[in-house]
Amino acid sequence: MPAFWIVLIFAAVEGLLSGSFLNVCIQRLPRGRSVVRPRSACMACGHTVRWFDNVPVLSFMVLRGRCRDCSGKISLLYPAVEIAMGAWFVFAALPFAKTFAMDASGEQLVLALLHGLAVATFGFLLVGLLCMDWQRWVLPDEFTLGGICLGLFFAVAESFWVPSVPYKTFFTPEEAFFGKRFAAALAGYLVLKCIGTLYRILRGRTGMGGGDAKLLAMVGAFLGLEQLAVAFFVALLTCTFFALGLLLTRRADGRTPVPFGSFLSVGGLVAAATGERILSWYAGMFR
Numbered sequence: 001m002p003a004f005w006i007v008l009i010f011a012a013v014e015g016l017l018s019g020s021f022l023n024v025c026i027q028r029l030p031r032g033r034s035v036v037r038p039r040s041a042c043m044a045c046g047h048t049v050r051w052f053d054n055v056p057v058l059s060f061m062v063l064r065g066r067c068r069d070c071s072g073k074i075s076l077l078y079p080a081v082e083i084a085m086g087a088w089f090v091f092a093a094l095p096f097a098k099t100f101a102m103d104a105s106g107e108q109l110v111l112a113l114l115h116g117l118a119v120a121t122f123g124f125l126l127v128g129l130l131c132m133d134w135q136r137w138v139l140p141d142e143f144t145l146g147g148i149c150l151g152l153f154f155a156v157a158e159s160f161w162v163p164s165v166p167y168k169t170f171f172t173p174e175e176a177f178f179g180k181r182f183a184a185a186l187a188g189y190l191v192l193k194c195i196g197t198l199y200r201i202l203r204g205r206t207g208m209g210g211g212d213a214k215l216l217a218m219v220g221a222f223l224g225l226e227q228l229a230v231a232f233f234v235a236l237l238t239c240t241f242f243a244l245g246l247l248l249t250r251r252a253d254g255r256t257p258v259p260f261g262s263f264l265s266v267g268g269l270v271a272a273a274t275g276e277r278i279l280s281w282y283a284g285m286f287r
């Protein structure tokens, strides 16, 4: 089998397993419980899930979405998260799979691998945050602060492999590469922190949690300033449509809170998947 497909199949399996673990995080982190112990149990009857009932997606289909012990319904969110992660990991692995298959240099391989790992990690964190903010209005520090650290770690790792520029600058290429990501993280945090503070002063109540600011900082750490702007714009757009939909169908009034972190996560995913294309399309409009 060509190397290209082996990489993608490996990524898909890895994604499904990560999705399974992500489900545990989504259920437990907002409740302050350990994600390692105890083993997974049925939400309805508390029976420990048998290992053969814990296979991503497959078990859900075999059991037809019901617990083997009490026939209690298992949320469709579980297989959905697993499938989403499987697909995202395949997407993340595509550049590496292509590089791997065309017998590239060691440096190109390392850079493609690092990039793939960063995109996969970023998607894992964002899908988790999307679900947790939507379900429980929580953006746990384990994911946001942990995500900022991981994003900056990848920035450092990638900076060692960026091609050097022929002319002399004040910063070395490594410093410039990392510095931009660091500045983007800081900018993401400060923008939402300022908006949140302004809102509190003007309306006298908290409109945006600190988690949102940390989440946008994480987006900056992973993607840099340009794509951070794409993510923020997509978040505002989708959030506005969502709020308008609620208002028009009279399911909300002006005071109804919306889980903005979920929309920031959607923005981050869109930016990671298509950010560069959106930016070049936008730049093309002014040519």
Ligand SMILES: [Zn+2]
Pocket: 042, 043, 044, 045, 046, 047, 067, 068, 069, 070, 071, 072
């Ligand atoms: Zn049960």
